[in-house]
Amino acid sequence: MENQTRVRCPENEELASFMKNKWKEMASQPKGLxxxxxxxxxxxxxxxxxxxNxxxxxxxxxxVKGVGKMMLKLMQGFFGTGSGGTEPDDLTKKGKKTKGTKRYVPQRNSVAYALLITLYRGTSNGNEFMRKQELIDAAEASGLSRAPIAPEKGKGKPGHFGSSPQDWYSGWSCMKILISKGLVVKSSCPAKYMLTQEGKEAACDCLKRSGMAESLDKSASVEIPIHMDKQNSLDMEVDARDLESEVTSPLNKQKKPLDVPLDSLERV
Structure with missing residues (x-):
């Protein structure tokens, strides 16, 4: 089934990818589609x-045209249970008017969510930026995204719907969303990716909502006792050696035979 249409609105790329992966998931089942x-x-x-929009x-x-009850049920995994009733009704009515008044925060377990948090963690230890492949590898390893981030090479034909999970789309495309929303800045060549102040605030917001806000503090605090334990173990080894030398030294002295003349023994 041919489909060469690209996503016109960057914010809809994740939804389009989710639908495509859902197609593949259902097609791979024994009953098929x-x-x-x-x-x-x-x-x-x-x-x-x-x-x-x-x-x-x-x-x-x-x-959206062509979306019925069955399609809504299939896509519940993307939007989450009851997500349609959590936002005010005037959000969709105002459209672009509300776009600039509310800070963009990526949806949990989305690719943009994983990239934002990974970039925040990667630049919280003194680094000012991360490079593309470094960021992709770290985001993949974090397990924060439910969709793949790196493009798969050599699979499927571009434009063929369902032939490959990454024929015309890759999770990395979501970086465009973060940049367009002013959360990430791209500079230099090769590219360097840095968080803006707004991006740092959005990342902290994501961490707080997911209960991971203290993860960085905990990981940093763990390093101190580890080094202390290593130092303590070295000190204990040194103390043990000193103690051993102190204990064995007098014993060694006592073990030396006394040189007593035989004549003196006979006299006794």
């Missing part, structure tokens, strides 16, 4: 790619 579901997924995916909630998603 029915023609009706395949057509519905393909149509909804096409319309999501063509949407000019960001699709932030399941309520927004329900307004």
């Amino acid at each position: 029915s023609d009706n579901i395949e057509m519905a997924l393909s149509k909804a995916h096409f319309n999501v790619c063509n949407s000019k 960001p699709i932030r909630t399941i309520k927004d998603f329900s307004t």
Whole structure:
């Protein structure tokens, strides 16, 4: 099923990727995909790619052409349970008017979420920036994203829907969102990625919401006792050697035979 349409709105790239991975997941099951579901997924995916407006909630998603009850149920894993009722109704009505008044915070376990937190952690130890591959590797290893970040090489044909998880899209594309939202700055060649002040605040917000706010402090505090233990163990070894020398020295002196003349023994 051919689909060469790129995502027009950067904020919808994660949703488009999720739909595509859902297609692959269902197709790999023993029963496979029915023609009706395949057509519905393909149509909804096409319309999501063509949407000019960001699709932030399941309520927004329900307004996309070709999205029905079945599609809403399939996409609950992306938006989360009840996510459509957690935001005020006027958010979707105002559209672009509210875009600049509310700071963008990536959705939990999204690629943008993983990249933001990883960049925050990577630059919290004194480093001012991270490079692309370094950031991708660290974000992949963190397990914070439910979708792959690095593109897969040599798989599928570009533009073929469902042929490969990364034929025209890769999780790294979400970096464009972070840059466009003013959370990350890209500079130099080769590229260096740095967090803005707003990006640091957004990363802290993500960590607080997920309960990982103190992880950096804990990891930093653990290093001190480890070094202390190593030093203590060295001191103990030195003390043990000194003690051993003190104990064995008098014993060695006592073990030396006394040189007593035989004549003196006979006299006694």
